Amino acid sequence: MINEPDPLDTAALRKIANRMDRAFRLPFIGTRIGLDAIIGLVPGVGDFLTLLPAIYIVKSAHAKGAPPAVLGRMGLNLGIDVLIGSVPLIGDIFDVGWKANTRNVDLLDRHLLRMNEKGRPEGRP
DSSP, rough: OOOOOOOOOHHHHHHHHHHHHEEEEEETTTEEEEEHHHHHHTHHOOOOOOHHHHHHHHHHHHTTTTHHHHHHHHHHHHHHHHHHHTTTTTTHHHHHHHOOHHHHHHHHHHHHHHHHOOOOTOOOO
């Protein structure tokens, strides 16, 4: 018998979000930044490259059965991140505080917790 991953387990997505949003602590200030803020400094391709893990998180949420309302909020978080993040310097500073990936995994966790408390709908894992 094959061990299937628990559909409520978002640990792998949380690891991706942590790497992208809070992997490093800035000395003296104590603020945590991630690869999103660092890679985003690269003009042109930086913001595009940081979208790839963010899209993976949203696609995984869809695969885990997140409803359109949750997916829409996740998309809004990404849209805000991309829109403001594309502004040189201001966008990079904004990325440090916005942490769209962490917000999106939090949204998925809350949805899955609610679903688990109510019972899973028919046809869902």
